[in-house]
Amino acid sequence: MTMTSPDAAATEAHEAARLLERARSAVDPRLRDTVESLPGTMRRVAMYHFGWEHADGTPAVGSAGKAIRPALVLAAARALGGDPQHAVRAAAAVELAHNFTLLHDDVIDEDPTRRHRPTAWTVFGTPDAIVAGDAMLALALRLLAEDRHPAAAAASARLAACVIELCAGQQADCAFERRGPREVSLDECLAMATAKTGALLGCACALGALYAGAGEEEIAAMDAFGREAGLAFQLIDDLIGIWGDPDRTGKPAGADLAAHKKSLPVVAALSSGTEAGAELAELYTGPMDAGAVARAADAVERAGGRDWAQLQAADRMARAVQQLSLAAPDLRAAGDLLSLAEFVTRRSR
Amino acid sequence: MTMTSPDAAATEAHEAARLLERARSAVDPRLRDTVESLPGTMRRVAMYHFGWEHADGTPAVGSAGKAIRPALVLAAARALGGDPQHAVRAAAAVELAHNFTLLHDDVIDEDPTRRHRPTAWTVFGTPDAIVAGDAMLALALRLLAEDRHPAAAAASARLAACVIELCAGQQADCAFERRGPREVSLDECLAMATAKTGALLGCACALGALYAGAGEEEIAAMDAFGREAGLAFQLIDDLIGIWGDPDRTGKPAGADLAAHKKSLPVVAALSSGTEAGAELAELYTGPMDAGAVARAADAVERAGGRDWAQLQAADRMARAVQQLSLAAPDLRAAGDLLSLAEFVTRRSR
Numbered sequence: 001m002t003m004t005s006p007d008a009a010a011t012e013a014h015e016a017a018r019l020l021e022r023a024r025s026a027v028d029p030r031l032r033d034t035v036e037s038l039p040g041t042m043r044r045v046a047m048y049h050f051g052w053e054h055a056d057g058t059p060a061v062g063s064a065g066k067a068i069r070p071a072l073v074l075a076a077a078r079a080l081g082g083d084p085q086h087a088v089r090a091a092a093a094v095e096l097a098h099n100f101t102l103l104h105d106d107v108i109d110e111d112p113t114r115r116h117r118p119t120a121w122t123v124f125g126t127p128d129a130i131v132a133g134d135a136m137l138a139l140a141l142r143l144l145a146e147d148r149h150p151a152a153a154a155a156s157a158r159l160a161a162c163v164i165e166l167c168a169g170q171q172a173d174c175a176f177e178r179r180g181p182r183e184v185s186l187d188e189c190l191a192m193a194t195a196k197t198g199a200l201l202g203c204a205c206a207l208g209a210l211y212a213g214a215g216e217e218e219i220a221a222m223d224a225f226g227r228e229a230g231l232a233f234q235l236i237d238d239l240i241g242i243w244g245d246p247d248r249t250g251k252p253a254g255a256d257l258a259a260h261k262k263s264l265p266v267v268a269a270l271s272s273g274t275e276a277g278a279e280l281a282e283l284y285t286g287p288m289d290a291g292a293v294a295r296a297a298d299a300v301e302r303a304g305g306r307d308w309a310q311l312q313a314a315d316r317m318a319r320a321v322q323q324l325s326l327a328a329p330d331l332r333a334a335g336d337l338l339s340l341a342e343f344v345t346r347r348s349r
Numbered sequence: 350m351t352m353t354s355p356d357a358a359a360t361e362a363h364e365a366a367r368l369l370e371r372a373r374s375a376v377d378p379r380l381r382d383t384v385e386s387l388p389g390t391m392r393r394v395a396m397y398h399f400g401w402e403h404a405d406g407t408p409a410v411g412s413a414g415k416a417i418r419p420a421l422v423l424a425a426a427r428a429l430g431g432d433p434q435h436a437v438r439a440a441a442a443v444e445l446a447h448n449f450t451l452l453h454d455d456v457i458d459e460d461p462t463r464r465h466r467p468t469a470w471t472v473f474g475t476p477d478a479i480v481a482g483d484a485m486l487a488l489a490l491r492l493l494a495e496d497r498h499p500a501a502a503a504a505s506a507r508l509a510a511c512v513i514e515l516c517a518g519q520q521a522d523c524a525f526e527r528r529g530p531r532e533v534s535l536d537e538c539l540a541m542a543t544a545k546t547g548a549l550l551g552c553a554c555a556l557g558a559l560y561a562g563a564g565e566e567e568i569a570a571m572d573a574f575g576r577e578a579g580l581a582f583q584l585i586d587d588l589i590g591i592w593g594d595p596d597r598t599g600k601p602a603g604a605d606l607a608a609h610k611k612s613l614p615v616v617a618a619l620s621s622g623t624e625a626g627a628e629l630a631e632l633y634t635g636p637m638d639a640g641a642v643a644r645a646a647d648a649v650e651r652a653g654g655r656d657w658a659q660l661q662a663a664d665r666m667a668r669a670v671q672q673l674s675l676a677a678p679d680l681r682a683a684g685d686l687l688s689l690a691e692f693v694t695r696r697s698r
Binding site for chain 1 (some may be wrong): 388389390391418419451453457458475476477479480481482483484486488490491493494495502503505506509510513514517519520521523574627660685
């Protein structure tokens with residue numbers, strides 16, 4: 001990770017917030033028009049999911065999420081000399097694809113809350129949440145198929161391939177939850193996180209590059225930048241899932257441990273071959289009260305899981321910056337992308 | 350419906366079987382390659398769903414369905430002077446999109462059997478069936494996005510729009526099942542059947558036209574041909590769901606009535622304003638033993654539901670032929686499409 005003083009970090013966070021807000025304003029009209037084009041109940045489910053309507057269909061001043069992926073599309077286009085305005089449709093498509101995965105993941109994982117509200121399936125039922133998710137995926141690819149930009153076909157193929165990877169990541173994640181504490185290898189876990197989180201951040205950056213008319217190598221480097229930053233983000237998110245801080249994230253410290261989640265620091269600890277790793281495996285076979293959660297967090301730390309995740313996150317960010325310098329040799333032009341990457345790896349969802 | 354002697358009908362059925370077999374051979378290699386490209390468990394779910402593998406992953410000599418939609422794509426391309434070989438990818442995409450809907454519909458409707466085998470979700474669980482369906486939809490649109498044919502982008506946009514319509518149809522179908530027997534109007538029911546069954550048959554024909562380089566009007570007429578034929582098909586299918594014949598369909602006569610299904614002849618009867626319609630509504634509020642099923646079938650008939658559905662089916666087929674003559678004024682060139690339309694409206698799924 002680049003070294004920044006607290007002041008510089010605050011400035012950067014402010015800069016990232018500005019970029020996210022700008023992306024939200026640029027993309028929301030298109031996104032909303034598209035979602036509003038859905039017929040009947042699917043429209044209502046989608047409007048609710050995005051936080052634009054309450055469950056009863058009345059307007060809400062909600063949050064549709066932080067627009068990280070659309071911001072990456074626009075910033076990547078800008079970094080490679082493209083006009084971000086031309087990539088707004090692609091940015092909306094990426095955001096739709098992301099929200100399709102959220103809708104279906106919530107059904108599959110039976111998650112009751114999303115963005116501090118009841119999840120769509122708890123409000124509208126599983127069938128309506130599934131078909132609304134399906135329609136959102138079709139909408140995402142339709143937006144690109146109807147785009148006259150010369151990069152649209154390649155962007156569409158790339159987003160479709162990415163969705164398949166996201167599905168594989170979600171499938172692996174579910175399969176891991178069914179396995180025993182020592183039956184998931186760290187490599188499998190990293191591959192899962194790359195597919196589930198890295199792939200779409202990479203795709204967002206690659207689409208920006210495509211819309212800027214970049215060449216194959218720059219596109220590949222942009223994809224790799226997003227993937228590495230995405231993995232760093234996941235590692236930090238997993239650390240927060242164990243050690244907090246709940247004030248900023250809304251998650252209680254230790255939530256992932258209480259749920260026996262096989263997050264990256266946990267799997268690193270479990271596969272460390274240490275005594276602390278064995279203790280953790282033992283703890284993961286029984287129910288977790290507050291005492292057990294505290295002992296598990298301690299075991300992850302003693303087994304080296306915390307240090308490993310922190311080093312990995314720093315290493316992934318270094319690789320991300322390296323890839324970015326290949327895509328955009330003038331790093332000043334890529335300043336927005338760096339700000340966004342720093343932002344996502346500094347805090348949680 | 351065109352009038353044909355029993356002999357001519359047999360010849361036509363034979364002709365349709367030949368067309369379907371030819372479409373299956375032309376499309377299967379591409380379809381299978383594409384499905385085999387899926388990662389891990391999603392590949393297994395999809396291979397099982399298509400009947401190419403048993404649940405344990407060993408090869409099966411199964412039936413992947415009747416290939417009606419791919420056959421329509423290829424026949425429509427041929428009818429408008431295109432080379433069906435160029436439309437094989439589009440035909441595979443349509444078949445993937447169709448199978449995506451089957452996978453998700455089976456999850457949503459909790460159907461235990463499909464093509465005489467346990468449904469994928471009963472074998473692999475709901476989460477894996479959902480993500481495999483998602484991936485299949487992404488694969489369908491990826492196939493078109495990666496196609497270099499000049500019609501590919503328009504085809505992709507059309508298929509994505511059609512998927513949204515299919516989702517709306519499935520959503521409406523589920524919503525109808527939750528409503529009371531007299532709370533669904535015939536217009537709503539026709540609109541639902543058009544979205545759920547007609548839209549993809551229409552899209553298949555439209556894609557064939559697109560790949561033949563046809564103009565807007567021919568494409569629209571081809572779409573309308575497929576939609577009308579699809580609705581005729583649904584009406585006949587609904588009649589079979591009440592009056593059999595189970596030898597040919599595998600469904601017991603009256604199955605739809607026993608399940609309180611709001612099929613087209615039933616809704617026609619319910620909304621007929623007749624005494625028999627009121628009897629049917631009464632029967633639909635309670636459990637259905639064999640006696641009740643027989644009385645319900647009789648009530649549908651006395652209320653005019655059977656005659657209405659038969660007339661509607663004939664009328665829809667006449668409209669289909671009318672549309673086909675607009676798209677391909679030389680009906681000899683469109684012979685294959687007519688054979689396929691006659692075939693789907695003569696028998697059940």
